[in-house]
Amino acid sequence: xxxxxxNLVLFTLLLAACDYKPRNQGKVxxxxxxxxxxxxxxxxxxxxxxxxxxxxxxxxxxxxLACIIRHGISGPIQVNGVTYEGEMEGNRQLTDVExxxxxxxxxxxxxxxxxxxxxxxxxxxxxxxxxxx
Amino acid sequence: MSRxxxxxxxxxxxxxxxxxxxxxxELPVLGPYKVVDEVVDGALVTxxxxxxxxxxxxxxxxxxxxxxxxxxxxxxxxxxxFTSCPTICPKMKQQMLRVYDAFDGESQLVLLSHxxxxxxxxxxxxxxxxxxxxxQSDRWHxxxxxxxxxxxxxxxxxxxxxxxxxxxxxxAHSGAFLLIDRNKQIRGIYDGTSEEEVxxxxxxxxxLLHE
Numbered sequence: 001x002x003x004x005x006x007n008l009v010l011f012t013l014l015l016a017a018c019d020y021k022p023r024n025q026g027k028v029x030x031x032x033x034x035x036x037x038x039x040x041x042x043x044x045x046x047x048x049x050x051x052x053x054x055x056x057x058x059x060x061x062x063x064x065l066a067c068i069i070r071h072g073i074s075g076p077i078q079v080n081g082v083t084y085e086g087e088m089e090g091n092r093q094l095t096d097v098e099x100x101x102x103x104x105x106x107x108x109x110x111x112x113x114x115x116x117x118x119x120x121x122x123x124x125x126x127x128x129x130x131x132x133x
Numbered sequence: 134m135s136r137x138x139x140x141x142x143x144x145x146x147x148x149x150x151x152x153x154x155x156x157x158x159e160l161p162v163l164g165p166y167k168v169v170d171e172v173v174d175g176a177l178v179t180x181x182x183x184x185x186x187x188x189x190x191x192x193x194x195x196x197x198x199x200x201x202x203x204x205x206x207x208x209x210x211x212x213x214x215f216t217s218c219p220t221i222c223p224k225m226k227q228q229m230l231r232v233y234d235a236f237d238g239e240s241q242l243v244l245l246s247h248x249x250x251x252x253x254x255x256x257x258x259x260x261x262x263x264x265x266x267x268x269q270s271d272r273w274h275x276x277x278x279x280x281x282x283x284x285x286x287x288x289x290x291x292x293x294x295x296x297x298x299x300x301x302x303x304x305a306h307s308g309a310f311l312l313i314d315r316n317k318q319i320r321g322i323y324d325g326t327s328e329e330e331v332x333x334x335x336x337x338x339x340x341l342l343h344e
């Protein structure tokens with residue numbers, strides 16, 4: 001009896017711990033900061049809000065994602081052949097590590113990419129756009 | 134044998150029985166009501182008078198005047214939003230779009246979205262928003278107008294639907310979808326950001342259309 005209970009406790013602890021993995025943090029950050037506009041599975045909305053899942057723009061602008069997230073983006077852009085003329089504000093409250101985890105979630109979970117960036121690459125990208133703005 | 138032993142099996146039997154029946158849905162009328170006594174043909178009749186949606190007049194994305202006559206005798210769904218809202222509005226519009234698509238070709242249903250930022254949300258801006266969402270004004274009106282009139286209309290709907298004024302954003306920014314019947318009585322309130330609640334709304338619309 002006490003053994004099963006022990007296992008149960010262990011199992012629950014493990015489950016809880018899973019939430020703190022970086023990629024799960026990316027998902028949580030997405031839900032908190034991005035989902036209201038880009039929708040629950042990243043599909044966007046009409047010609048108002050572009051998709052971030054299965055989006056050619058994301059793949060073609062991999063090296064700019066971190067900067068887009070931190071500083072925002074505006075003006076006409078083409079995503080999967082559709083033109084968007086919107087405006088997205090930056091997310092200056094997110095740390096480098098958080099942006100890294102978000103980019104990871106977007107590339108791996110929403111765009112089925114295998115490779116992703118390590119934190120130093122994201123830091124390099126962010127340094128470049130901090131000097132230009 | 135103790136009494137409590139019977140409660141569970143009896144409860145389960147009850148559940149089983151009630152699941153078997155197709156329950157006919159009755160949508161309540163929401164809001165404050167008055168009970169009035171009337172004399173009809175010499176007999177005393179007691180009648181219940183429910184709150185009905187009061188007259189209004191706004192302008193939609195195609196510059197059409199939209200008023201109580203637009204929804205006369207029709208079922209309608211209404212909400213409050215603004216085009217530059219970054220929080221709950223895109224989700225509400227995604228869900229309202231589901232309703233719009235599901236009732237394609239249904240002339241007895243009108244969707245009516247009010248902007249609570251009517252100064253910035255000009256007719257032109259609403260038109261642009263509606264186009265980007267891919268909707269037509271014959272079935273889904275996005276309206277702007279006098280700011281005070283829009284806010285007092287929001288309050289009017291929400292009081293009738295018993296929405297708490299203390300909710301974040303107050304009456305106007307509650308994310309609620311309200312369902313109104315052909316007699317302008319409020320029959321349902323749903324969380325416009327919840328897919329599950331909007332599923333229920335769509336069933337209820339079907340119900341009211343055939344009431």
